[in-house]
Amino acid sequence: MPQGRLKILLLDNGKEWGGGTNSLLELLKRIDRDRFEITCCFYHNYRRDNEETIGDVLNAMGIPTRFIVQRRQPFWAKLSKEILRGLLLFNADWRKRAVQAIDQRWRVAPNARRIADLLRAGKYQLLYMNNQPNSNVAGYLAAESLPVAMVQHCRIEPLLDPPIVARVNRGVRCVIAVSDGVRQTLVQGGVRPALCQTVFNGIDIHQPLPDGARLRESLGADARTFLFGSIGSLIARKAHDHTLQVLGAFQQAHPDARWKMVLVGWGSEQTNLARQAAQLGLGDRVIFTGFQRNAMEYLAAFDTLILASRSEGLPRVVLEAMLLGTPVIGSAVTGTAELVRHQDTGLLFPYGDVAQLAHHLATLYSDADQRRLLARRANERLRRQLTIENYVAGVEAILVGGYSS
Template sequence: MPQSRMKILLLDSGKEWGGGTNSMLELLKRIDRDKFDISCCFYNNYVRDNNETVSEVLAALGVQVFFIPQTRQPAWAKWGKEILRTLLFFNKKTRLAAIYAIDKVWRIDPNINKINSLLEMGQYDILYMNNQPSSNVEGYYATAGLSTTVVQHCRIEPLMNRQIVKMVNNLCHAIISVSSGVQEKLIQGGVQPEICYTVFNGIDIDQPLPDGLPLRHALGADEQTFIFGSIGSLIPRKAHHHILQALHLFDQAYPEARWKMVIVGAGPEHQKLVRMAAGFRLLDKVIFTGFKSNAMEYLAAFDTFILASRSEGLPRVILEAMLLNTVVIGSNVTGTMELIKHEQTGLLFPYGDTQTLFKHFKTVFLDAQYRHKLAQQANYMVRTQFTIDKYVLGVEAVLGSIKPI
């Protein structure tokens, strides 16, 4: 291997295995090892439902990984943040500043020191961060006093304040957005346009595609059963509650219809969603699977896939659904609406508009020919515009533009 390879430390500060993790792993599988020597730093050793850990996957790829144990916050710090959230509920700016001050002492500063030590020992040229600026603050400040260059891969619509924007503009060499909408939000927020790049998420269009029929049978669905489906963490941002509300309307309108709703994912909203489904008397039709690593099999089994999120980056799961010819319904938010051209490659609805979502459910349920047309057009778009090779080459181009300091 040439000695001129760029040494990169990839930092992932997330808490669970998600779409960003999968995109990162696809990049690591394909990135040019003659040009880039990559190690990884994680806070958590994510586990998939088959008990495979991210450290095992990285080891199979020949990628070195470090784990930074997270400092456990004392009880008083946790209670203090809750009290501040209550007392300063109507003063968002002060509330966020106060909570940040506590996090800085117990989470951010310890991580800064540990990341700084890793960067210094490894003599890394680039710190490449796999999240968004407000989630990677410690990474930025960990480069202080070092010749390491910062590259941020922003995978979701960013949350920024003046302090975050100033940090990015002062310390970041390049910030990669997964969609044009994410880049637009960054620039509107004050990030310098000259450091912003868009590299669309991609998917391997040549991968073997699963047959959804065996899973449909396992779910208790015959050929006459319509399967609505959703895949994602059970968190408020994903808005599964809006899907259940629209399904309640659908069930009232078509009480004799044969259908199931399959919700794939885990998270803090689980029990709340189960109670909602019970309140709507839908528990016999709604299936909660928990987290599953075989998402593609579920997408192949669905008749339609729904993503009702409040915000997204460029959802990889939509690309997967389109590749599998599963028609997609999504909220008209950043990222999602760059993939779904309404009534061409899927159906869009205003975020939170459960009446329109119900109407879309009715449309795809009643008109198989229209469903097929949407799916075909979406599949063509993915195969021509969103390939994994374009994604990898785009990231490589940004990383390769950096000259060692």
């Protein structure tokens, strides 16, 4: 540990507020300010609920924030990409490399220069990069020629190619993986195993818990109405269309069942999903709430949480469901499958297997005893292994070790 506080520049290039953002904020709320002096650097001052910005939140926490404003893609870059895509139509690898080279010139290299300027001006000792290596190339470029240590926090399954793997192996002191599955993906992609450490996200088990009764009432759900729910961005990766497909079949099989489906979140797929729900005859059953700050209150109102995603890192919404006692049906993908142990702390199905999802959905709809048993076991595991204290301590230890090694 250096004399005084370790000076850290935290780099995040995210564009939207998601579970990874919330996990990062939970860390920053609790990190030891006597040991770590952190400044955050963002590419976008994104908002939640179209009101509060990430800058507002960090300012209220007393954490300095810098923004590297992103310029629009210049015409020459866009035109060059279109020409090269046409010329290299039959060679996907060359086409990808050509596009990356253009992006490197107009976007990545200028960002790297500005990050390097920040690192030098602030005399930072460590660059702590959030998200995944593939999205932090500018950070690697900025720090590799400076006396600055690098730590990467990989919160989702990473996209890896040989050039970025080479940069990781050459430059970082540690890659933090949010789950063993993410760590395995890193290692299988070529990142040196010694660099990769798993630190599971955690949750505050002592926080006041909401009562979802009032919210259920506002959604038109009485005690006999079963509430299925999902919380997360309405994007293709979350596979909400699979869930709606299954609910359409469920409605046909159980025409007298009293239920609603609540989709909490917003995103590019909302129009398509609303159209799908209408086509399936579920227009009066499916509720789109948009982004909600009180997501945990919705979780408390649900009878079952459905997470049908194609990929995850370590989904915070599952941790919240475990804390609240809401049973989970999840796709057996990285992260989710480490939190949800099939028929022990929840139910799993292979991603895209709508028949298996339908079976689990019908099972939990009809079996209250199983819902209670799964929820109790999930809560017990959470309290043993997945606390916020373990998460923060694990990251702090790696930050210190990353600088000292």
